[in-house]
Amino acid sequence: MDERKLLTVVGTRPQFVKAAVISRMLPRVSQQAPALRLREVLVHTGQHYDPSMSSVFFEELEIPRPDHYLGVGSGSHGQQTGRMLERLEAVMDAERPDCVLVYGDTNSTLAGSLAASKLGIPSAHVEAGLRSYNRAMPEEINRVIADHLASLLFCPTTRAVKNLSCEGLVKGVHLVGDVMYDSLLHHMEKAEGSSEILNQMGLTPGEYGLATVHRADTTGDRQKLERVFEALSRLGFPVIVPLHPRTQAVLSGVVLPSGVRVVEPVSYYDMLVLERHAGLILTDSGGVQKEAYLLHVPCVTLREETEWVETVEAGWNRLAGTDPDAVVAAAASLRDRPPHSGNPYGNGYAAEAILETLVRYFTGQPV
Numbered sequence: 001m002d003e004r005k006l007l008t009v010v011g012t013r014p015q016f017v018k019a020a021v022i023s024r025m026l027p028r029v030s031q032q033a034p035a036l037r038l039r040e041v042l043v044h045t046g047q048h049y050d051p052s053m054s055s056v057f058f059e060e061l062e063i064p065r066p067d068h069y070l071g072v073g074s075g076s077h078g079q080q081t082g083r084m085l086e087r088l089e090a091v092m093d094a095e096r097p098d099c100v101l102v103y104g105d106t107n108s109t110l111a112g113s114l115a116a117s118k119l120g121i122p123s124a125h126v127e128a129g130l131r132s133y134n135r136a137m138p139e140e141i142n143r144v145i146a147d148h149l150a151s152l153l154f155c156p157t158t159r160a161v162k163n164l165s166c167e168g169l170v171k172g173v174h175l176v177g178d179v180m181y182d183s184l185l186h187h188m189e190k191a192e193g194s195s196e197i198l199n200q201m202g203l204t205p206g207e208y209g210l211a212t213v214h215r216a217d218t219t220g221d222r223q224k225l226e227r228v229f230e231a232l233s234r235l236g237f238p239v240i241v242p243l244h245p246r247t248q249a250v251l252s253g254v255v256l257p258s259g260v261r262v263v264e265p266v267s268y269y270d271m272l273v274l275e276r277h278a279g280l281i282l283t284d285s286g287g288v289q290k291e292a293y294l295l296h297v298p299c300v301t302l303r304e305e306t307e308w309v310e311t312v313e314a315g316w317n318r319l320a321g322t323d324p325d326a327v328v329a330a331a332a333s334l335r336d337r338p339p340h341s342g343n344p345y346g347n348g349y350a351a352e353a354i355l356e357t358l359v360r361y362f363t364g365q366p367v
Contacts, residue, residue, distance in 0.1 A: 003037040004362045007097035011047030011108030013057055014287045018103045018126060020061035021179045025351045032359045041095050045084050045108040046071040056267045077138055084111035092119050099124055105143035113146040126179060128153035129160025130307040154354050157344050176353035177346015180287060184294055185348045191269035205277035209239040215284045219247045224322050228302055231327035233257030242266045280331055289317055298334035300327055310344040
């Protein structure tokens with residue numbers, strides 16, 4: 001039997017969700033290629049190291065415990081990426097995988113792609129081709145570099161494919177759909193059946209807002225962050241804010257306005273339920289924008305641009321930045337949003353498409 005080794009690099013909550021989708025599918029390789037055995041080596045960089053941001057996700061998503069935990073922790077972008085690069089290089093040199101799989105646009109993504117490239121190991125990028133066209137965002141730099149180093153590029157949308165084509169990337173590009181949509185379809189019913197978050201918080205479906213704020217350009221600017229919370233207080237309904245540890249540190253000593261309810265980070269299942277039943281979502285997270293759209297919940301994005309432009313074009317997402325007047329106006333405008341129609345993020349079978357491509361790749365077929 002031909003055994004191939006796939007080394008998966010994860011480090012943040014969204015990456016745990018995406019990796020779980022692919023890992024769950026790997027046992028099916030033998031159905032498509034009986035002579036092929038694909039073994040996954042899971043590496044957790046430790047970019048999200050708080051238990052509420054990490055271990056609970058592994059438990060709910062039934063992800064195997066990492067084969068390697070690098071314990072990188074926080075730090076500046078250069079410090080964090082440098083530590084990851086050094087430790088990933090050592091792991092890859094010891095494991096000698098046939099391919100390295102990276103997800104999204106974090107420092108873990110960048111470090112995984114760079115380490116693989118330096119060692120001459122092919123890499124595959126899930127969520128390839130996304131662009132905000134704002135090079136001031138560290139995430140934009142990370143995903144551009146990951147795309148240009150990858151041998152296989154798995155795109156969630158037709159626009160992502162077009163973005164890559166405009167940069168001269170056409171070989172190894174595959175339109176597969178969005179793995180987070182796969183995850184939502186797989187876990188939503190179970191989340192509804194097991195989560196007690198609405199009862200615990202005394203929330204009525206449709207009568208509260210949900211906000212997430214975690215990007216460094218917002219949380220690193222106390223004045224900007226205070227403007228966001230002022231905007232949330234002016235919406236006229238209670239807003240729940242699961243607080244990222246970075247945000248909690250910045251807000252230390254700040255008296256939060258009435259109507260804004262800060263809570264500890266929540267599990268994946270609790271977050272899905274909170275999203276599904278919110279009347280409005282406000283976020284600076286790319287993944288939450290997309291989940292809001294897939295769950296038919298209007299969204300205000302607390303940024304000036306987005307890589308998920310399809311949600312804006314559909315009329316269910318408004319870009320508002322952090323100015324309170326703009327945020328309130330954007331929320332009001334969503335009352336007249338168009339009917340929800342179409343889904344640019346695939347059919348819920350992105351993992352199957354990725355798996356089929358990996359099988360062809362490892363068995364020497366054209367990809």
